[in-house]
Amino acid sequence: MTVETQAVKLTETAETVLKRRYYLKGEQGEPVENWEKLCRRVANAVALPDRDLDDYEELKDHFFSLIYQLDFLPNSPCLMNAGTGIGQLSACFVLPVEDSMEGIFSAVKNGALVHKTGGGTGYSFSRLRPKNATVSSTQGVASGPLSFAAVFDVATETIKQGGKRRGANMGVLRVDHPDIMDFICAKEDQTRFTNFNFSVAITDAFMKALYDEAEYDLVDPVTCEIVERLNAREVYDKIVELAWHNGEPGVLFIDTANRANPTPQLGEFEATNPCGEQWLLPYESCNLGSINLGQFVKGGEVDYDRLARCTRLATRFLDNVIDCNVFPIPEIAEMTMKTRKIGLGVMGLHDMLIQMAIPYGSRNARELSSKVMSFIRRVSQETSEELARIKEPFPAYDPKTNDYTPRRNAALTSIQPTGTVSMIADCASGCEPYFSIVMVKHVMDGDRLLMVNKHFERVAKEEGFYSSELMAKVADTGTVVGHSEIPAVWQDVFRTAQDISYGDHIQMQGNLQCNGVDSSISKTINMSNAATKEDVRLAYMMGYELGCKGLTVYRDGSRDHQVLNTKSAS
Numbered sequence: 001m002t003v004e005t006q007a008v009k010l011t012e013t014a015e016t017v018l019k020r021r022y023y024l025k026g027e028q029g030e031p032v033e034n035w036e037k038l039c040r041r042v043a044n045a046v047a048l049p050d051r052d053l054d055d056y057e058e059l060k061d062h063f064f065s066l067i068y069q070l071d072f073l074p075n076s077p078c079l080m081n082a083g084t085g086i087g088q089l090s091a092c093f094v095l096p097v098e099d100s101m102e103g104i105f106s107a108v109k110n111g112a113l114v115h116k117t118g119g120g121t122g123y124s125f126s127r128l129r130p131k132n133a134t135v136s137s138t139q140g141v142a143s144g145p146l147s148f149a150a151v152f153d154v155a156t157e158t159i160k161q162g163g164k165r166r167g168a169n170m171g172v173l174r175v176d177h178p179d180i181m182d183f184i185c186a187k188e189d190q191t192r193f194t195n196f197n198f199s200v201a202i203t204d205a206f207m208k209a210l211y212d213e214a215e216y217d218l219v220d221p222v223t224c225e226i227v228e229r230l231n232a233r234e235v236y237d238k239i240v241e242l243a244w245h246n247g248e249p250g251v252l253f254i255d256t257a258n259r260a261n262p263t264p265q266l267g268e269f270e271a272t273n274p275c276g277e278q279w280l281l282p283y284e285s286c287n288l289g290s291i292n293l294g295q296f297v298k299g300g301e302v303d304y305d306r307l308a309r310c311t312r313l314a315t316r317f318l319d320n321v322i323d324c325n326v327f328p329i330p331e332i333a334e335m336t337m338k339t340r341k342i343g344l345g346v347m348g349l350h351d352m353l354i355q356m357a358i359p360y361g362s363r364n365a366r367e368l369s370s371k372v373m374s375f376i377r378r379v380s381q382e383t384s385e386e387l388a389r390i391k392e393p394f395p396a397y398d399p400k401t402n403d404y405t406p407r408r409n410a411a412l413t414s415i416q417p418t419g420t421v422s423m424i425a426d427c428a429s430g431c432e433p434y435f436s437i438v439m440v441k442h443v444m445d446g447d448r449l450l451m452v453n454k455h456f457e458r459v460a461k462e463e464g465f466y467s468s469e470l471m472a473k474v475a476d477t478g479t480v481v482g483h484s485e486i487p488a489v490w491q492d493v494f495r496t497a498q499d500i501s502y503g504d505h506i507q508m509q510g511n512l513q514c515n516g517v518d519s520s521i522s523k524t525i526n527m528s529n530a531a532t533k534e535d536v537r538l539a540y541m542m543g544y545e546l547g548c549k550g551l552t553v554y555r556d557g558s559r560d561h562q563v564l565n566t567k568s569a570s
């Protein structure tokens with residue numbers, strides 16, 4: 001059987017990104033690949049673990065078409081490195097930080113090795129003794145988690161990932177760690193910890209104290225003694241104030257995540273990867289990939305048959321990536337191989353909704369998105385069960401804790417930001433709504449070039465309301481809302497991140513999380529510049545109550561400089 005492949009035309013932006021960072025380069029630094037060659041390189045490398053299976057030849061072509069047609073794209077390290085001999089293909093890692101000099105500095109070293117190959121790392125600093133605790137060997141006092149986080153920050157700054165990506169870290173501290181107030185305030189000065197996203201790991205006990213207007217315990221992680229009690233509301237207000245001020249710290253709901261830990265027998269979750277979509281155990285890594293949902297709408301309906309075929313192939317692809325991966329350190333190889341987690345996500349969710357004329361902030365959008373995500377999870381689970389029969393289940397599978405048919409992978413779905421791969425695929429990133437509908441590009445001689453969203457241009461022309469004056473007005477106001485030339489129904493469909501209420505953003509995240517996502521979701525809850533601290537306060541509570549495993553809010557214009565601006569940094 002031959003595999004049919006649709007011809008594809010990449011956008012100019014996609015070609016620029018690919019030439020700059022993804023195509024292999026010759027001796028003079030000139031690109032020696034094109035899109036087709038890159039896709040062949042990746043497909044052939046990732047099919048290789050199946051060379052003894054009957055469908056090997058066909059599989060290479062299937063993988064090729066999947067990527068070439070932009071139906072599915074793996075994360076950047078896989079696109080860049082597969083088949084090149086570098087062989088590190090994963091985006092996400094979590095490394096433990098033990099409470100000893102040896103432990104801290106081996107984490108710095110391991111993080112450096114991960115960054116060198118294009119991965120991002122998450123660290124929990126919660127095991128470190130608090131500032132001013134005694135150090136028995138020297139009779140001195142400990143300098144505390146934050147002082148060590150600064151070492152990780154400098155190390156990251158020094159390692160440029162082969163010039164392709166600037167390193168990225170997540171730093172986590174539990175809300176019951178004695179140094180929590182310092183941690184919450186650490187990034188108030190936006191010039192500090194610039195290679196980190198900081199998140200507070202919020203516990204259920206803390207949330208209970210918050211609802212009860214009570215105090216909660218701060219516990220020394222080494223001695224396990226209660227060293228202080230704080231008023232939960234005061235701590236929460238500080239987090240809210242600073243997140244309102246410049247978007248950090250974020251919050252992670254650590255107990256919600258641990259309740260869904262598929263392998264508690266191996267340990268607890270302490271941290272996520274840099275953008276928050278993967279809760280991983282210490283030394284676990286995960287490779288990600290995203291289905292481009294905008295490609296699966298046919299005649300105003302979701303083409304579930306084609307989506308199922310894509311999901312099966314994508315699951316098999318990501319499972320194979322584990323076997324052709326060259327891991328940066330042996331501990332990571334060992335741990336990753338025990339659970340074989342993959343992160344199958346989506347991008348272009350907004351493109352799908354727009355093509356079906358469904359406004360992102362509507363109940364309809366939430367219901368459809370949940371249905372699609374739960375469909376992807378179910379098909380991915382079935383594929384993983386099938387792979388376990390052909391190959392082997394993940395080695396840590398234990399029928400006592402895992403009450404399902406043996407699978408090849410302990411976790412299957414998560415929704416990543418797709419900061420760069422969505423630019424290649426020309427779609428809205430991850431599960432986010434579009435950020436703008438008409439963008440202005442300044443070109444030479446001070447001229448402005450208007451870049452109109454492809455769906456908006458089509459609809460405006462079809463419906464007869466397209467004019468260059470209107471496009472300029474949309475660009476200048478930054479929204480389609482309020483222009484009488486645009487029929488009300490399309491004003492609703494083309495609302496962007498800023499036009500959608502924060503409540504609707506959170507409900508979308510909560511619905512996707514609870515209906516179709518094993519690990520977590522990277523999403524920004526956008527708020528207008530006029531949003532109040534009370535809005536942020538309510539947003540976090542709403543996220544917790546809806547079952548989100550973390551939440552990031554961003555108030556328009558509140559940050560001088562985006563810390564992990566994946567569109568420009570990765």
Ligand code: ADP
Pocket residue numbers: 074075076077091092093118119120121165166167168273274275276277288416417418419420421422566569570
């Ligand atoms: P991409 O679109 O390039 O595949 P994403 O924006 O989806 O990547 O990010 C996925 C994950 O990749 C992040 O959560 C993080 O773990 C890692 N990552 C992203 N950007 C960087 C970076 N600049 N350096 C290191 N890791 C990164």
